[in-house]
């Protein structure tokens with residue numbers, strides 16, 4: 001069968017000089033890591049400078065990794081992964097984004113783009129099927145990503161697509177995003193990495209279709225997938241989106257409220273998805289998506305905002321705010337500034353908490369931080385963070401570094417794992433998710449781990465840290481790695497009976513590789529392992545696989561009124577079971593034999609700079 | 620002699636359910652459709668069951684060994700339903716009931732069979748009425764029934780006047796069924812609601828996300844003693860939940876979960892419920 005899906009090459013641009021290199025990607029790598037976060041992690045490793053190099057150092061690479069399914073008719077496949085060392089965690093950072101940009105970049109005839117260096121002046125990286133060039137972007141400085149996008153399309157033409165940063169990325173806010181058409185690669189501060197390269201954005205326009213190994217079979221599978229994408233498993237996303245999770249989580253005492261002081265919020269109804277749906281709203285789709293989960297709400301001021309559960313919880317209950325207009329306006333502000341809503345909400349909620357505990361009284365640069373529930377104060381802080389002004393100069397560092405500056409007991413209350421702020425799942429009320437959050441390579445992560453699924457299973461006791469949950473958490477990481485390398489949207493997962501098996505069929509039809517379920521499951525495991533190995537390379541130790549200490553000794557009220565904590569011993573036992581399920585040693589390290597078994601032959605990424613090769617990799 | 624009789628049961632469900640306004644065979648009652656409930660209760664005290672429905676009437680799921688036959692001529696009243704039932708049954712005598720009797724008791728059925736003796740019919744008589752669908756019939760009455768119906772005589776007493784009949788009076792009935800519950804029928808919504816209320820606790824159900832949108836309400840109540848009963852009743856009263864949230868039989872769609880009071884997720888349909896603990900219906904597609 002002919003090969004399809006991949007172009008077999010990536011483009012490396014050194015934006016210091018504008019030099020570009022076209023580099024072959026061998027089939028063994030494309031088959032072994034597929035695309036998305038898999039190929040992204042492989043290229044990150046390959047281009048990585050010395051271990052420990054600052055994430056914002058020009059030599060640190062930023063990778064945009066497409067997937068074999070981009071440009072095919074398979075629904076929800078117009079996605080790509082952005083991978084770099086995260087300035088927030090100093091560990092692997094990866095985030096997905098979607099839309100037409102993915103299709104255009106792939107149509108430039110590449111499977112990935114690697115950007116290194118730093119441009120002498122603010123620049124725009126322009127890529128088409130003929131190659132890449134650097135253009136002046138001084139006129140785009142200070143603009144939101146969306147405004148910059150409009151300016152770029154006026155300049156280059158409407159068919160061009162853009163992916164870039166707002167003011168926060170320019171200011172190197174550690175949780176700045178990169179976005180195109182307001183769809184953000186949100187987590188981990190990848191916008192600061194692009195900002196550190198003085199690249200305002202990337203404009204792309206392609207001309208090459210994605211080759212299909214078996215076009216007829218691909219069409220057949222695409223038709224079937226589209227049909228299933230409109231079934232019961234996605235009805236919630238289509239009709240309501242994720243915003244209605246607020247009341248679900250609230251009822252389960254799992255809605256993080258006032259910086260995790262409580263799991264239920266008395267104002268939940270007022271900022272609930274149901275309350276949002278009383279506003280004028282429209283539904284939108286990413287390119288090539290039959291589901292259309294995006295619900296854009298209009299505030300009383302006429303601002304139109306895409307809203308998801310994560311933004312709603314972080315800017316609402318987490319900060320003690322129950323004014324739906326204010327939460328929507330805050331989300332729009334995050335969009336304009338280009339900052340991650342979860343980290344922004346988490347960091348501000350933490351600062352508000354410190355204010356109420358009286359810990360900020362002697363810290364002049366945080367004089368501006370209000371207490372919980374102050375909508376104007378929240379908005380002011382968001383703006384200050386986005387421009388690194390006033391209190392924002394410190395808060396732009398994220399809750400971990402802010403806590404270190406505040407000192408005392410503050411680090412117990414900084415809501416992060418490895419520096420990444422916690423998403424909207426109260427760990428004491430969802431203790432398998434607590435495990436998923438503690439061990440995830442990206443930091444507190446709800447995208448690369450679906451451990452919450454185990455907490456919502458009949459028979460599971462979500463209030464207990466049970467080591468039996470270790471394998472379940474490990475398995476969800478593998479499934480997520482498969483979806484994130486193909487890439488298919490997570491919202492499609494309800495449409496599959498056998499996610500990995502059915503994905504293997506699609507991958508085989510598109511690429512011509514005769515992959516089956518087992519091979520694809522191994523790919524998932526390989527990707528999880530490679531991301532872990534990257535963290536080990538950057539100095540990870542098992543001490544990082546934990547949660548803020550307050551969860552171990554402060555009680556959360558469950559729906560019955562009982563008090564529950566997360567047992568540290570229980571968490572450690574779950575972590576041990578999780579390491580074992582992945583085949584790692586009791587310190588959580590990947591044993592050399594396991595690495596060799598997963599990366600036979602030339603599969604392990606060899607650093608381009610041999611000086612940084614690990615002895616095992618070159619042996 | 621009656622102890623050696625082989626017992627059968629006839630469950631008639633071909634009535635028009637006019638006052639109820641919907642087919643009584645399908646009414647949910649504590650996790651079962653009424654027809655299935657009547658079949659279960661009747662068969663507990665008899666043997667093989669024959670169900671008699673209207674031609675082309677859609678019937679709820681029944682155990683595989685239940686024989687289903689159709690009225691020869693619909694709308695002939697209870698006597699009309701007995702004819703194909705007695706023809707299909709191979710028992711020595713059959714207990715006959717309608718499908719809308721939620722409180723059939725084995726004790727009442729036993730006492731009817733016990734009273735039959737050499738007679739052809741044993742029928743309950745209480746509160747001034749005979750109850751032809753709380754009675755036992757021998758198959759040999761079938762030719763008489765056919766003759767009566769052909770002559771347009773559809774009143775049950777016409778039969779009892781012609782064949783040897785034992786009437787079980789109210790006192791004897793009350794000895795085994797003090798409230799005469801076995802004679803209760805679900806003739807209209809009020810009777811149905813009252814029967815549910817007498818038998819089952821009221822369970823509060825909280826609906827979330829798509830369930831709330833589809834049902835058009837955040838809270839509702841149903842009468843049920845078990846999880847299965849509550850979900851079947853919910854699917855019946857809130858048809859907007861079907862099929863994306865619940866099947867018509869009250870089975871949660873994949874990714875839908877039921878929680879008892881927000882504390883634990885339950886799936887066993889026999890899980891007992893109590894009026895103090897609400898049921899939560901929510902989607903497990905929480906992440907993303």
Ligand code: SF4
Nearest residue numbers: 286289291292293489
């Ligand atoms: S389901 Fe939503 S996020 Fe996923 S591809 Fe479609 S519109 Fe985009």
